[in-house]
Amino acid sequence: MSTFNITIDGHELAVEAGQTVLGAAKKLGIDIPNLCYLEKCGPLNSCLVCLVKINGKLVPSCGTKVEPGMKIESGTTEVHEARKTALELLFSEHVGDCLSPCHRLCPLGMNIPVMLRHIQARKFDEAFVAVRDALPMPSVLGRLCHHPCEQGCRRGTWDEAAAIRDLERRVSDDDFESSNPYLPPKKAPSGKSVVIVGAGPAGLSATDYLLRQGHACTVVDRHELAGGSLRKEVDSEALPVEILDAELDRLSRFGVKFKMGVTLGMDVTLDGLLRGFDAVLITVGEIGKADGQALGLEMTPGGIKVQAETSHTNVPGVFAAGSSVKPMNQVVRVMSEGRAAAECIHMFLLGKPIQRKGKPFSNVMGRLSKGELDKFMEGADLVKRAKACDICETYSRKASLTEASRCLHCDCRSSGDCSLQTYAQVYGADASRYRHQRRPFEQKVQPGGVIFEPGKCILCGICVKLTEMAQEELGLTFVGRGFDVRVAAPFNGSIEEGLKKTAAECVEHCPTGALTFE
């Protein structure tokens, strides 16, 4: 076998003849996005997301063999734009939500359908893991959250939204009673330390995040009791004091160290804190202009001035979040702001460029028409929404199970395991760029558990090829031509009939959520 050199983005590399450009790049650690390539099938050249530029022309790298002295461009803007366009064109006819609307609408990004599926499976402990991984103070939020998730719930367009907040509260309260309460995993100690000034929702949310990342955290507050603005909710009876105390206790058990009765500007100075800690986060709640300036901070009419993209104040190493930046009402948003600032601090501590994290990518299907909704409801439990007390009273787990069964599981079954979603995030694709009219939603649930969603099929051809190679009796084929091509079993057969031998293999290699198991 002859070997020779090629260059990819200026890096020289020895390759064997017969290798594809895609394979060669992989050796160099360059991940060229691809959706339709499966070694077993050979290059299908359908998705064209794996474009590279060679000799002034864009070519699919999966089907192009290396040649001596070949110069390949993969990381240029032009190549990235082309890949992004290919992804955006695929999304223009993609029907489905990667993340469920409730998940997307949760400011803290809780994966709600996962929680509900665990409840439905009677795995309450695991349901709490899903909750606690996203929420710093779940029992508090289970009472105070204004639940934007429920506004987006597709079930709500049919009858009533699923009682997401009440179910979340139920599993979170259960953890208090647990003989083996759950504590989220922490990374190995980073050797860095952060002081958080202000023990309210923003500060505690940030602390929760920083602890998970392995940083040592100290929370200082001028009050005697932690909780900040949450204490006001206790006063107004929206939040029982024992719940707040139990939640603070849960945080203490996780490793939060409180130093109460310490006032910034009086007991300690910013300079002093910066000498003792690697970073400072100010979450003192609303703060007057004069008070801020006295600390040496630049102010806006609303509060402390920070760079929107980094939460960084004018003092290096000092960050601010929550109502101390801009007055906010909703506790879930305050917590989300606290966590966003903590993410910036984490990057700051690692010495990486600071960039506020964007929302996770998700295709959005939007409103369903009446007919589509009927299809969406196929197989769903038609039971009515339970009353809050039925769910939250400790003796009625059954009501929780029933309520959780009302979830329509709007998230894609392949979310997190979908190449299209992954690369869309990497390339910053705008899923709605070329979409003016959405294709209708379709899904075909087969008796054997294979689910086919034509709206998510990108016509990569992998399943068609696999069925052909396995000499399926019926198999799958492309039907039609042009824009209307689709994958189907011949003679009106069901997908299941086409996949007698190869169902598992096809589901495994489907690059999107078009073919899944129930």
Place this chain on the structure above:
Amino acid sequence: MIATSPAARKSRADEAIVSAPEGNRIVTPIDLKFVEEAVERIGREPDAVIPMLQETQEHYGYLPEEALKRICEITRITPAAIAGVSSFYDMFRHRPVGKHILRVCRGTACHVTGAERVEDTLRRHLGIPPGEDTDPERRFTIEPVACLGCCTLAPVVKMDHNTFGHASAENASRMLAQFLAPNGAGSGQPQTEEERRNAVGLPQINIGLGSCCMAKGSDRLFEELQKSVEETGAQVLVKRVGCVGMCHRTPMIEVAIPGKPGVFYSGLAPGQARELVLRHFKPRGLMRNLSGLWDRALDSVLNDAPVEKVANHAMDTKKEEVCAFLEKQVHIATEQFGKADPLDLDEFLAHGGFEALAKCLRGAVACEKKVQGMLAAGEKEVQWGEPLFAAEELIGMIEKSGLRGRGGAGFPTGPKWRLARRQSGEVKYVICNGDEGDPGAFMDRMLLESFPYRIIEGLAIAAVAIGAHEGIFYIRHEYPLAVKRIRAAIKLCRKRGWLGERVAGVDYPLRMTIKEGAGAFVCGEETALIASIECRRGMPRLRPPFPVEEGLWGKPTVINNVETLALVPWILRHGPEAFAAYGTKTSKGTKVFALAGNIVRGGLIEIPMGTTIREIVEVIGGGVGPGRQFKAVQIGGPSGGCVPAKLADTPVDYESLRDVGAIMGSGGMVVLDDRACMVDIARYFLQFTQDQSCGKCTFCRVGTRRMLDILERLCAGKGQRQELVELERLSRQVGAGSLCGLGKTAPNPVLTTLRYFREEYEAHIEGRCPAGKCAGLVKYRVLENCTGCTLCAQSCPVNAIPMTPYSRHFIDTTKCTRCDSCRQVCPHNAIEVK
């Protein structure tokens, strides 16, 4: 409008999936005996699927699912293959059809001359509901066709096997009546494809019998002429010839008497045949003469019809018009145009036919013997006392001539052959690409119909050049006459030893077969064409490997366009220098163009490369119609672009056309006048490409549709300014990212119109269509000079104009469908379109 409404877009996939005949619950069982017989005849291998489907459809009228299942049971064809292939190609139908099939051409020339209105009228007339293709009584099925290749007769409708040209909303119903009349056009078709040997030395009446000429009735005239000659006993040969080129004057005949200049007639009716014969040829015997004249005189008295004088149809070849059409032309691919009987092999041989092939064969065989040291002692290397073309030498000559592929991309032919020759391996193939799918082009059809032996010779020479023993004609099924003539020609060549085990008496076997396309523009792309011959879905694949390395069945394969092959024998007979003397520095020789659209003299022309667009349009074509302005020419069909009138001095050669954003393409040239809306033209082509895309790669499959989405919004007046930027950007991305030539060139019509006619796009954003074409943006109004003649009210198909005799009419714009009928009939130009 039918063609533009997204709801009415035909989805092949839908049709294939919903295969049960709707509204007909009791499905009569189908006799599957035919399928079994056909399988015995055609074969059981997977590569029999397309011929099998073609025969099945021919027999049942559509593809019944039971029949397809039966085929899978008794052959090695898989259900996946049969479902995939039968839903890919246009010609296959999964639902029963009406008794008659009306094919409405949607080619470019037809589009710009009002095909949509014709289709609308036919649909209304036959009661075919929108979104359906068959009337409730199942008498008629209407079927759009990408292009029938009769562009000079646009708009064209084909009713079963009969083609009708110059259709209009006004004459559509008359056309139907004519078709349905007993003994009318629908009752059968004269035979014009039998082999013939024409007597030599007699005076002749030459009559063009190409598809276009026949659509204008030349077949009936031919029959009448033969009958008249027989009856009058005149010593004259009525001779069928190929395309005459002057399609705007068909049916055209030439009376050729040895020693005298030819006399031409155009537009003669079949009824005038006898008079013509008598005018030129004295009948034998006085009695016959008298009786004939007597009959004729009696006829005219009894019929009381105004008898038009035959003399009025005579054409003066010295006349400026005819001179202008012919003067600039050089006939190489179309040598002997209008003179030769397409299927008279002796005549072909008499004019130097197969001379070049014979030399090539003898040269190749002698050379081979020499290489192998097999020349017997005393055997001469050169046997004819003339130079023989050993394969290398032959390729050298083609290289020297500068011949480049006439199919579109212009790849040099000689080097292509050389690459293929260098490939090792016993089995190689040559393919003649006759899948002329571009709407607006019909050169290849005319060449195949008119000069079948010449193309066979070209393909045979290509085979000898690369060392292949098998040649395949891939011809689209929309060209039945071309298929028949090539088939007849191959058969005769075999009989006379010009094909077969020993060609021209030399030890060189060469077989030729025909594969009929099944209706897919993308199959003009060579890798898709190969897929189609292999009976798969016509989906292109990534090149390299190129077909010269790995082509048909994985073997080295040369694919040449019809016109390229037609030029080859001439080059070898006259020498490469003679060919290279025509043309420009990089584009040698001549190019055949199909000139059509808004032009006075449409037709098939062959001009030296480097002729300017202006010379073609204004001198040869006689310009656009009176009172109209020449706006642009569309060159290269869906892959080409619109060259504006201000660039009409661009010479026609590969590089100059590329520089202005168009491409040479295969030779369709559609002239547009000021009535053409350039945004609509771009929309028209994108509609075509997104439908014809094989649907494999993302850029072409989805990208062209998204471009079309934007263009449709623009044409409906719903476009936004920033969408122009997006359209341009997406066009460039689709061009750069697509897998094959179809996608790579699909944005050209958009990019050229954006480049040269941006103001029209801007106008659409502002809600105006300056050409008055886009239905969503124009309103019809009756002006004050209306005399109340009621013609408009009578012609309005939707009763949007109340009849108010002697007073000014008005149009109810809520009912008006912008069909343009009123404006066409108004004798006072009182209809305003704004």
